[in-house]
Amino acid sequence: MKGFLEDANYSIGLLDEGATLADVIDNCIYEHTHTGKRAFYVGDLGKLVKKNIQWQNVMAPIKPFYPVKCNSTPGVLEILGTLGIGFACSSKSEMALVQDLGISPENIIYTNPCKQASQIKYAAKAGINIMTCDNDIELKKIARSHPNAKLLLHIATEDITADEEMNMKFGTTLKNCRHLMECAKEFGIQIVGVKFHVSNTCKELQTYIHAISDARCVFDMAEEFGFKMDILDIGGGFTGSELQLEEVNHVIRPLLDIYFPKESGVNVIAEPGCYYVSSAFTLAVNIIAKKTECDKLLPSGVEQARNDDEPVFTYYINDGVYGSFASKLSEKLNTIPEVHKKYKEDEPLFTSSLWGPSCDELDQIVENCLLPELSVGDWLIFDNMGSGTLGEQSTFNDYQRPLIYYMMSFSDWDEMQDAGITSDTMKNFFFVPSCIQLSSEDRFSTAA
Template sequence: MKGFLEDANYSIGLLDEGATLADVIDNCIYEHTHTGKRAFYVGDLGKLVKKNIQWQNVMAPIKPFYPVKCNSTPGVLEILGTLGIGFACSSKSEMALVQDLGISPENIIYTNPCKQASQIKYAAKAGINIMTCDNDIELKKIARSHPNAKLLLHIATEDITADEEMNMKFGTTLKNCRHLMECAKEFGIQIVGVKFHVSNTCKELQTYIHAISDARCVFDMAVNHVIRPLLDIYFPKESGVNVIAEPGCYYVSSAFTLAVNIIAKKTECDKLLPSGVEQTRNDDEPVFTYYINDGVYGSFASKLSEKLNTIPEVHKKYKEDEPLFTSSLWGPSCDELDQIVENCLLPELSVGDWLIFDNMGSGTLGEQSTFNDYQRPLIYYMMSFSDWDEMQDAGITSDTMKNFFFVPSCIQLSSEDRFSTAA
């Protein structure tokens, strides 16, 4: 069945209308408290369905190609595959992963800007023709290994704001596009479109305006909610140009919640606090440092290159008037880079308590390090019956029910329950 792996080692809990995400988290924590306090995710796959409905309502002319590196867990890929979404792959392993879902080669794009020749040959053998290119050396390499390739010229965008450091950039200039077109003609390679990338941290509207305008310029050279009106201007329906997008965070970020356990604690009465904190505390107030069983060498890997876009919530109940203390959170590696949260206000916690991070579905569930005997968090998938009905409307038949099971509103998990996991 397209969209579902035959041997996928996971299942999805169907929640009745009385059960909530909080219920699932509570019961998973209850189970882990008795069997070993391992970090875990709860993935609400129904949110993927809702995001796709929203996309179709607002951005219907634009076909989404999901970047697999954003979150490559089997539940996510199979749900998106069933919804008819395309996939943007950056490696041979990612291409093979989505091929196993039964996705046709026409719905796969090879997007790595620096491709290995062997992986280009793999794409050619698999019939994956569409790939990106931003320089003549890469173009020649593609021509040698994949003569039937259809290229998207990757153009650079000006998406660096004043408070961001300059990162390694990919993409060619408008000026160089004509040269690349001439090279492509010389080597007999088709250029069929234009690609640009804007960081999900970029909030500058002008970046999108410039990028879409530049893309129009490239088409003019040789290729015969702010975004939608611009597309109507630069690429109207009668132009015959198909517009695609790579919405990664959009689909998966809010769908996953991470639960971590406090494994160690330190108490200090140090006056050297982050700026702005000294004025809000008494000198004799303690400062707490907590170590959790996940860190930057695992689920918080994106913290090494960007700001954390979620704040921790305390799982245990505490009184509204309970005092809050300056706290910091660190991963289990004892590495100086393994700081998750530099400064936050929390009630005093104990070893064994749990913290919850939401919006953890993007950039956290790919290949992860085994640093310091790190154990990958377990993944529990869930979906409401209303979302399941939406999935059926999208074309899923009862044959796929093998991946689903009913979870009643009064959930009490035990080791025999099939609220299955993907490690």
């Protein structure tokens, strides 16, 4: 095991060769079954190291700025900070978190499109100057609260498969960029670059071509106003797949070489969030209640596929949309439940639904899935739960946040050192014997 800062409230289990994530989950479930059955995460921080190596191999020299809202747990931020990654923050609390890591203000971007004046003033006091803007009212507010701000104009992207512009909440048009530059001149605010964002749900990579071309137009427009722009932020939208990363790079690289060559002095950055953390975290939840309904009304197409006397099960788990599944309120769940206990291959599967503990009608995790019959106390595993699930969470109905257990293999630790860990950083780490052989008290310390 090793922890980072001397006063950190967590540590990382270093796994012996041959030990796996499944071994860690098994051990944690064994302990929790005897001590309270609280939901918990296991975070394989070695995957962050691998993702960064992959990024450097494919996307360099584009510098990543990690969106803190994606996953703000201390282990994640510490690892990414150690790897030299910048941070994109959307609030005062996020800026404070990364400042506590010793990250320089130049490596922090304030990206919230709707900023509170008090938080703009906080950024000014902290020396965090680079921030995004997409309308004149926001620009005037920034000018009043942070005269030394350096703005990235956030431009909207266009889905070329649709007849009209995507229904984006944020991002300005090319036409309005001229107006914003006029306002910036009037208020004495610097504009230093352009930002755009292509959603990871966008299937047309040609959208990047249009966005980069639009960004070039804004850079040319800025020259007319005397602004010296040197930052292009191509946003997030990276799923974590190496194939998708290579496809994006194949599309954008030729255009970047033409419009923003190295000699132009423009620094190209990106905001990969779920790319780094999604696959690194696995969530284990416990079934706390169960209902059986033989006459339950099923979704269209399911009713005909089952026998009339076949039961339908509703399971309630000790985590929900007011906790780790908060993103379920706005998007489709990107993972399926896996039953932890062993069951026979020919064991019958039943139509099932999963609900959180709040008894709220919105707290549905999975509407319909096929599972063997489970009992109260059984465990379900959700992988790919590292993105959008580990930030600020609700205290609805005295909801307990899941514990977090961090792990890393010795080989990943070696890769971290190969990635350039300095001796000054390494003195903050410590080692103990492998976590797999130790009791739960000695094996991990946790961050709630």
